Amino acid sequence: MTTVSIIGGSGYGGGELLRLLLNHPQVEVRQATSRSHLGEYVYQVHPNLRKRTQLKFTDPAVLEPVDVLFLAQPHGQAQHNIEQYAALAPKIIDLAADFRLRDAADYQKWYGESHAAPAWLSKFVYGLPELHRAEIASANYVSGVGCNATASNLALLPLVRAGLIDLEAPIIIEIKVGSSESGAEGNTGSNHAERANVIRTFSAFGHRHTAEVIQELGVKDVSLTMTAVDLVRGVLATAHAKVKPGVANKDLWKAYRAVANENPFVRVVKEQRGIYRVPEPKILAGSNYADIGFELDESSGHIVSICAIDNLMKGASGTAVQCLNLMQGWDETTGLEFMGLHPL
Amino acid sequence: MTTVSIIGGSGYGGGELLRLLLNHPQVEVRQATSRSHLGEYVYQVHPNLRKRTQLKFTDPAVLEPVDVLFLAQPHGQAQHNIEQYAALAPKIIDLAADFRLRDAADYQKWYGESHAAPAWLSKFVYGLPELHRAEIASANYVSGVGCNATASNLALLPLVRAGLIDLEAPIIIEIKVGSSESGAEGNTGSNHAERANVIRTFSAFGHRHTAEVIQELGVKDVSLTMTAVDLVRGVLATAHAKVKPGVANKDLWKAYRAVANENPFVRVVKEQRGIYRVPEPKILAGSNYADIGFELDESSGHIVSICAIDNLMKGASGTAVQCLNLMQGWDETTGLEFMGLHPL
């Protein structure tokens, strides 16, 4: 059994990691840390784990060495302790934003502060298997992915990979998100009476995850516009781009199917009948799938490319476990078999 | 024009009062106080009031005399300042629990602390017009009503008034509530990701509003069991009781219709067809109606009596304005004409 511990186990990302790792046939979870819930059973914070583990939250100061260390802290913390963490485990998978960007100047630009461990940036591989499967398989240090970046990257991946869009042309991505994105801590606007029933375009430009789309796909002019809606789990990215002249529906089908064929967690959803014709996060809660689809206006070349994911799974902890599987040489889908629920 | 001010204007009850009073044809709103939002426009806190008022929140220390003072503070505050408030206005309408109970010992029992102004308890009339219309009309001091108590009291009122149930027999009231009951401040459990999708029986016994049902109806053995559901506004009380032997459906119809006929804001809802056959809070948001209905199991005498209200309207601010109308000799429905929305 591979031993793992989780630093920062009381947030939503940490809870989802615990759910996945406690059920993973090759893994033994040793420790999960939390300062605010020190000494409590993890099931008191993550009630779905009741009767599945007697693990209690421990102090991050008393961590023991393990095979793989997961970091599930709020952004900006791991970079200050990365040396210490590296001494505890030969392999590290971070869920936060600390090691996603390759360039310290980019970090400064998007996060508004200088990076505390810039030398470590180049040691990490960006942890999206659909983009870096081989590198992840041989990496010791893998970063997390932004949930909105992941939905955006996978919406655009077929177009970029097949060269169907011009990387210099403007791309507008409209992203709709559930409330779990804002974390277990909440904020003044996340009180149920304020957050229920919303359609709230809370960020028109400048979302930090934009940096991951630019870095990973090489697109030059992309904006993410964020709208909160009444849902707990889920992200939908609706990307607007222009295909190159002459690109037709059959080219798009080929490009999307290729990505789905190469990646066990990517599916093409494009039906002519029934209720579920397009990618939707509703049916993805708890699953690691990314559903992608598209619609082309042939007269103008305007393409709408859609990707739906569960922000806590494919957008965070699910992808982290997928990376673990790759790093350990296991089947990529181990412990990630849950199909999602319908209806929900 | 009658001048009014509101102490505690930034909570949900205060916001609803502002909405009603700013639109009231006989009223001029002079001041609304808030320490945490001092100097802000009221529409920055209550965004529905934008373009309807330029009022800013003022300090409670600089209140000027008015004809009627509304108190919309959290429970437990008004009793400490009641003398000061009484010096500012000849008439006071309190929305909190401070002056609802007639007996200081009851207050001690249900609220766990001694009352700070027990001599004032007898000066206040319990502010539910359906129970005390005439007294309210001639009162200077009127208390608020508990929202859950109001749904319970109006569910039971036809049965009690017509003598159809035994006041000594046990009554179980199951109450389902929306999230606005817990206030604008929220708490750890009200974060949207935690509060959405819940069916949470958070209190089995001992809810403080029980005291108002006992006091006002004279029932001896009544329990309120509280369940939170995914809704912002609304309370549904489902009361289980036994009717006296021989009571039949026609007696019940007569009793319920009598209450509805005497009270402009009470309606009997009991349809044999269509979607809306029973009282439901869904269609009451923003309205001052209390919808009541019943179902009798003739073989056992078990009656289920139902009342639906909007907790911020008939359960708080709407009833307070209804009391204002009575106290000032105006038509009881003035400023409370909003019908509610369908669908919503």
Place this chain on the structure above:
Amino acid sequence: MTTVSIIGGSGYGGGELLRLLLNHPQVEVRQATSRSHLGEYVYQVHPNLRKRTQLKFTDPAVLEPVDVLFLAQPHGQAQHNIEQYAALAPKIIDLAADFRLRDAADYQKWYGESHAAPAWLSKFVYGLPELHRAEIASANYVSGVGCNATASNLALLPLVRAGLIDLEAPIIIEIKVGSSESGAEGNTGSNHAERANVIRTFSAFGHRHTAEVIQELGVKDVSLTMTAVDLVRGVLATAHAKVKPGVANKDLWKAYRAVANENPFVRVVKEQRGIYRVPEPKILAGSNYADIGFELDESSGHIVSICAIDNLMKGASGTAVQCLNLMQGWDETTGLEFMGLHPL
């Protein structure tokens, strides 16, 4: 009193009209028709009207003459009976799409069938007062507005009127909508278990309301992309455009404020603090307001312009009553004073 009747009173648009007109101080509602609910009380279909009217649905065949006739039927019906309706009333306000487009060829293009009464198209004024106040005031025949078109038109109006965008340049409008848009009849996808929790981009291109944006604003290259979310009432349009070179924030403020100042139901929402910083439909349910706001990326000129409305009010019945007020020479806001609710 002005007498009015409603043809097609059992749908959501008809119900909202009834709510508004029954409460309108200058109007007497004579008849509301419904074939499927013939003889039923209107409050059995629109439960919020209980205790407010004893009106029953009548057969459209027995309509009597009135001053103003409202048509609230499904699209495609009114054009077949317009002569008959015109014989019943000197003034007609239609809520459906039948008479929105000026050009029969446009109707053919967007609705896929030839218009049954093309000669009538030029007799109708497009019923959005923010665009055609003076014409409506002197019109006998006024068309309805598409709810998504209205949110789009009002999002773009400040930019178009002040000449801040190039009418030839591409405009992408992302629209998020609640379930009441699909009507009281529902469909296979509107079953609650399927429709709850959705973020469903059900139409990427070609929504019929696009025609109203092109016609009314003169923009040449505009697309509406429609996403259904979990809400009953509300539309949010998030429009992406490019401002002309040199346009700065102060120009935008001036343009948006001008539109708000000229129109009693338009408000600019653009706050730096608090929960409600941008236009949101959540607080607009039941109100006739259109809230508009914007965000400019100065480096690229990319502007995100937002408009929120209640689709049944400003997007349908509220605007129809606003037109009635203008046509009759009454204050434009009569009967439309409801402020909306917070929280909801």
Place this chain on the structure above:
Amino acid sequence: MTTVSIIGGSGYGGGELLRLLLNHPQVEVRQATSRSHLGEYVYQVHPNLRKRTQLKFTDPAVLEPVDVLFLAQPHGQAQHNIEQYAALAPKIIDLAADFRLRDAADYQKWYGESHAAPAWLSKFVYGLPELHRAEIASANYVSGVGCNATASNLALLPLVRAGLIDLEAPIIIEIKVGSSESGAEGNTGSNHAERANVIRTFSAFGHRHTAEVIQELGVKDVSLTMTAVDLVRGVLATAHAKVKPGVANKDLWKAYRAVANENPFVRVVKEQRGIYRVPEPKILAGSNYADIGFELDESSGHIVSICAIDNLMKGASGTAVQCLNLMQGWDETTGLEFMGLHPL
């Protein structure tokens, strides 16, 4: 591998069975029938199954023999074809109500029609393992369970088994349910705009599942009152009873823990701190757990006993697979390991 087929595979119960059985390590799914979706891929109806199976719906007339046949049809159908089904498979698990009641007279009383195959009633074991584990293990024919009956039976089981309540005394069970209970077909009231935001007490007495509580627990005077709330999956039963004189909290703890200890899918939830203190369906979606808890008013002996389940899992398909495991001698939890999601 054990071969299974599902008759009636396009409803919600059938879809959930497919999800579970396709992932079950000991099972091979041969056929799923649907007349209305004949020839379609099952993932077109159950979109969560995409990329997991290429199965298509077949005609029930062309069923081939299998080891175990699941019946997931609407109530009232299986009894007409049971002989035919028994010829196809040595073991049958029915999810519908056809074979739940032992007494044909009870069936007549609660379902309002005579049973079409009364001789078969005694051949079926009531399929709730917490009540009949040993009998199920040796049975060939196992009935389904009503979801509301299951929540009720498990709420009361600790009290009945330990003899802590009088079986003759009245028991009132208040049940709150999500929309998936009403099935994939929907009805006029299940249109999202009508069903969202509801708290609707749609049945005060006489719910058919009551018969299963009386039959299985031997209680004599029990009523189920049903309230629909805004949720897709989930049932919460809040049962009100009186404990026998002298019963204290420690006796209750002992009784509840005993049931949880004997049953892998039962958990006691009764915390003094944190957000999740009581059983709630919110965290159970997709899991087979039944969470139980209680609160005692020691002065009166009034006990509130609570049970939360996912109506499609523990209340239907999950329990059916649990029965399969028992009947085949496999570990009871095989294929039912999913922990549920938090948050959701």
